[in-house]
Ligand code: HEM
């Protein structure tokens with residue numbers, strides 16, 4: 001379509017010349033090649049593998065091969081291997097090819113390609129996260145609907161457990177990526193004054209791996225589901241239907257994806273910070289994301305290894321976890337929880353720390369003890385690796401270790417409390433500029449207090465003896481993962497929305513949706529605490545009639561969450577298209593991502609910034625700085641927010657393009 005440009009008579013921007021074959025590749029070719037290769041894999045493995053001698057090993061092997069073929073085919077088709085292949089042939093990508101890869105002048109198609117620009121990858125993660133929450137949330141509504149009344153039998157016991165398991169894993173994946181994916185990719189490189197990630201192609205690969213994993217996971221619906229719940233405990237998972245194969249392939253692909261993302265983000269933050277950005281001048285959000293992904297780098301391979309063992313048990317007749325063959329199910333539980341507990345902090349750290357980043361902006365005060373926050377983060381990361389067996393108190397694996405694990409678990413409340421104190425100290429005596437992003441802080445403080453304190457109870461061995469496997473546990477971890485984690489992520493979305501979309505989020509509808517969901521959330525899970533305390537077990541489709549009232553309350557709450565989230569979603573989607581245009585720095589914040597224009601240009605900075613102070617100097621002269629709302633007008637990028645940011649352009653301008661890798 002012809003549009004007027006300032007470049008003269010030429011109707012549309014001249015497309016670059018690079019790209020070659022890559023111009024023809026996109027998610028469409030990815031799906032086509034993936035499906036074809038999966039079909040070939042299915043045909044060949046069916047024909048060549050010996051027919052099953054005992055059990056259904058063949059079905060599992062065929063399923064595994066088919067799904068792996070899909071993933072490889074998809075990556076080939078989307079163009080993930082063009083770069084390495086060209087390199088092998090000795091015809092490395094040209095500068096024009098790299099520009100094409102970065103999405104230059106490609107319009108909306110860059111979101112559907114193997115695009116390396118970190119901002120594109122961030123948006124891809126954002127949309128994917130929202131889609132995952134939509135599916136996982138729908139499953140949650142089904143679960144709650146089934147539990148609304150005794151004997152409702154909307155779904156049977158087996159289908160119920162499949163719902164619970166898929167809801168669990170979809171939500172876990174969504175919460176793992178919900179902050180580090182969208183904001184770790186879009187915002188973090190700009191925040192540290194870099195032009196892109198350290199390894200842009202690996203960045204695109206980590207996203208498209210995740211994308212390839214999603215249909216694999218959803219295929220579990222049609223392969224008998226995961227009736228074991230998302231924890232896939234052996235030996236139950238050894239006996240589960242082929243849905244379990246889909247589950248384990250998902251975990252392995254997702255594990256590779258997070259490993260690439262983790263290595264990439266860590267390298268970027270360690271090596272590519274702007275000149276002058278020493279660690280104590282690095283925005284706290286960077287600490288949150290980096291420690292989270294670095295912790296994931298340690299934790300997730302445990303899960304991958306556990307899943308490879310499971311795959312071998314299921315398809316090759318190995319006996320990692322099968323006691324009758326000399327294996328040991330405790331091996332599985334240990335590997336699972338060596339991942340599982342650190343993973344809680346992989347989810348929570350970036351979400352909470354995003355709010356630590358936001359609070360100073362809305363109180364116009366420095367962070368209350370930056371060093372305290374860093375210490376808290378460090379303490380959590382360190383301790384989180386030594387608490388896993390609190391999930392195994394009742395397993396009988398190592399009773400003498402119960403007490404030490406109880407101690408480490410209770411110790412972790414100290415660094416967590418430190419983060420709490422920093423948040424509270426920053427809010428202390430306001431006045432707080434009450435905008436949507438900072439409201440998430442209040443919601444988080446309330447929810448996380450409940451989630452944290454019930455966690456201390458559960459870490460206590462005698463209490464856990466009674467509460468283990470009950471809805472009390474379910475309510476506890478929803479208070480942490482959803483009440484703290486998702487709440488923090490929503491705050492982050494409200495905060496960075498103007499930079500990412502160029503438009504302001506409608507705070508009226510956003511706020512109504514947010515608080516409705518918070519209210520519903522507390523009703524749902526307080527109800528669940530009640531039935532849990534009274535003894536209702538988790539993963540049971542038809543709980544006894546004595547729990548009816550609590551369950552009804554919980555289900556009503558769940559519908560309120562659903563309504564709230566739909567309103568919030570409406571605010572997001574509507575603002576994205578029609579919202580008020582955002583100035584470059586609507587909050588008057590000092591970090592670097594707000595000092596570049598919106599929309600952020602390719603490669604972010606024409607001149608790389610030099611940092612001369614930290615980014616929280618809001619009230620250096622003793623007097624509190626005014627909120628930007630109180631100022632007459634916002635100046636565009638560069639000087640908004642009064643007192644200036646901690647970054648100055650260097651006296652000698654670096655030549656454009658320098659620093660690009
Ligand atoms: C960020 C949001 C959420 C996360 C991370 C999350 C995570 C999980 C996980 C890991 C499980 C355990 C699955 C298993 O036992 O295998 C679970 C179960 C469950 N979730 Fe969620 N969930 C979220 C949101 C919700 C919402 C909004 C609701 C209610 C509307 C909900 C209701 C339930 C219920 C009822 C169960 C299972 C109860 C049972 O064991 O029978 N969840 N969730």
Ligand SMILES: [Cu+2]
Pocket residue numbers: 340341344387388390391
């Ligand atoms: Cu734990």
